Amino acid sequence: MAQVAEALHNAGPSKDQGLFKYDGEVIWSLSNPASYLPTEAMDHLLRTIRLCAAVPAYAELTAPFGVDVTYGPDTFVIYEAHKGQCNMLFDAPIEPATFSQGDLLVLPCLMRHRITDPSHPPCIDIRELLAKQIEPHLVSHEGQPLLTHLMNQRVNYGGGGDLFGLRMIVMFVDKQTSGALISGLPGPVLLKGFADKHRSFLNAIFDEFEVHRVGHSMTQPVAIRLTEALLTIALKEAAFETESSPIFKGLGDPAVARVIAAVLKEPQRDWELQDLVSIAHVCRSALNSRFSASVGMSPGHFVTHVRLTKASEMLTDTSLSIAAIAERSNYGSEAAFNRAFRKWCGLTPGAVREASSSRS
Structure with a gap:
């Protein structure tokens, strides 16, 4: 044990990997866990939690x-x-x-x-x-x-x-x-x-x-x-509750969780299904079936859900025009945005903004 301590004192962390070594062997218990933990999407999302x-x-x-x-x-x-x-x-x-x-x-x-x-x-x-x-x-x-x-x-x-x-x-x-x-x-x-x-x-x-x-x-x-x-x-x-919301249901499946994390990070991006397939590291049919099973909707519908949730926040939290919100939500026209929004929640963007203003 004294020899190990002396070696660590003299050598310190390995410069090439940032891990402690003794006689060429990595001593995992003394190395930074961030160096070898798996990059799970749920872990990545939890690390982003920041309160002020x-x-x-x-x-x-x-x-x-x-x-x-x-x-x-x-x-x-x-x-x-x-x-x-x-x-x-x-x-x-x-x-x-x-x-x-x-x-x-x-x-x-x-x-x-x-x-x-x-x-x-x-x-x-x-x-x-x-x-x-x-x-x-x-x-x-x-x-x-x-x-x-x-x-x-x-x-x-x-x-x-x-x-x-x-x-x-x-x-x-x-x-x-x-x-x-x-x-x-x-x-x-x-x-x-x-x-x-x-x-x-x-x-x-x-x-x-x-x-x-x-x-x-x-x-x-x-x-x-x-x-x-x-x-x-x-x-x-x-994330593992069977009755939780769509986002949290999907986080229990690593492939689905990777897609959820990416969409939440960039909801305004023009997502194509192949983009999501590449992120999930599974084939197209597997992503569709696993996404529908765990989230209750297709990957494309989930993108719409997140995008319009963000749009709803902008309607109630900002003074941006509906046309500007439509553009930021990646819709080609205000009319297309209005149709999609009404189909999503049963109300027009104008009605949501008016109700928010009345409560204020």
């Missing part, structure tokens, strides 16, 4: 309750059903879901949702609750924002009946660097039983948040890294 801020928050809702929530274009959220259960309602065509103790839910940016008890009472806007219960307590006596106060957001609302307890982490992304996996989230990702399965890990994260908050030492790098770890595990598990 993360804030824990808590809610205790008692029946009857109903809260209408919409986060901004740079904001998405992880919810943990900590106690009890509720109904999660979404805009069409997304089906409502029962969110029960032990479940985890990841919601993408701009995903409007209503959190209600089974009686479906009228919903209060989350901004009204925050203005009353949270905003007045986020500043010092001098009127300066305090991060430690922000880390202890607690919303209490309802009629005093059955309790639904919610733990959450509100996450913020820079759209330019958020990574394909985050920017490509097509809808809610519900992981049944995830919180029960990873109970010790979740508790450790929220306990760490609390330790730093009480000690007035919480910094965003700490919150961000803790949250990215949780998000990475959640999204990786989502």
Whole structure:
């Protein structure tokens, strides 16, 4: 052992491979794993996750309750059903879901949702609750924002009946660097039983948040890294969930995952089927059958799905004209874009923009 240590001290990493060697043999346990890990598409996508801020928050809702929530274009959220259960309602065509103790839910940016008890009472806007219960307590006596106060957001609302307890982490992304996996989230990702399965890990994260908050030492790098770890595990598990969204279903198949990663990275590219076949490293018929089996649509339809999802974001998040969005979405004319968009979601681009403006 002493000889090995002396050899490593004298020789260091091999210059040709960047790996430690002893008597010509690579000592894998001391080499950088990035040098020999397989280049799986899912691993590549998970490495692209980048948050610029993360804030824990808590809610205790008692029946009857109903809260209408919409986060901004740079904001998405992880919810943990900590106690009890509720109904999660979404805009069409997304089906409502029962969110029960032990479940985890990841919601993408701009995903409007209503959190209600089974009686479906009228919903209060989350901004009204925050203005009353949270905003007045986020500043010092001098009127300066305090991060430690922000880390202890607690919303209490309802009629005093059955309790639904919610733990959450509100996450913020820079759209330019958020990574394909985050920017490509097509809808809610519900992981049944995830919180029960990873109970010790979740508790450790929220306990760490609390330790730093009480000690007035919480910094965003700490919150961000803790949250990215949780998000990475959640999204990786989502890839193998049979009831997950099209993007995540496909990530369980390496060939399909390579295509998904490429399309998410460059949705505006003029993709031909042969381009996707080359990326998948399988023949055309195999790609079509495997893509349809795991994603539920053909590779061509998936390209359209991703492209029009991005177009929908531009309609709601930017002031670009519909003609400009059509061009950026790789459609030859505004008329062709309008037809494709309406076939995709049942609404015209103009109707989506008008509805977004009305909500704003």
